[in-house]
Amino acid sequence: MRSVGIKTLNSKLSEYVRLAEAGETVLVTDRDRVVAEIRPPRASRSPVLADAMLADAVRKGWLTPALSPGSEPPRGGPPVATLAELLRELDDLRSDR
Template identity: 40%
Template structure:
């Protein structure tokens, strides 16, 4: 990390901004005492990047869900709608 005085920064501001854009941090001093830090702006992490980094999200393997074979047919019986209707009747 580079350390520069206020006068030096004022005289060569463009040069130091280019260094910061390139990723370098610069400490600014006033009479040898640190007073400020110029650092590059960090790229905002997207929600997907954060979830992936935290292990909450698992990246796909590139295969489509349509590549899987269809599920076997369900056995004969009432439909889900019929089961729900029966459950609601019993609650009354």
């Protein structure tokens, strides 16, 4: 494991990224205090950026993956309100303008 100050990292970033790519963790310091880590991606991480970002979004619950072909759609609960009720509420909200 290596450490590097922010100033040096700024001027030699590609060198430290190559170290991380080779499997080494680099600690980034600011005034002798560790503020970040540059490390190799997890083995489960996709090498394609778009795939990796989508996988993170699914893990964090921001996205729900599409259903597999042939699977059933999720079952919903009872409607919260009827269309007529929603439209009436929308009209009430717009009348204040």
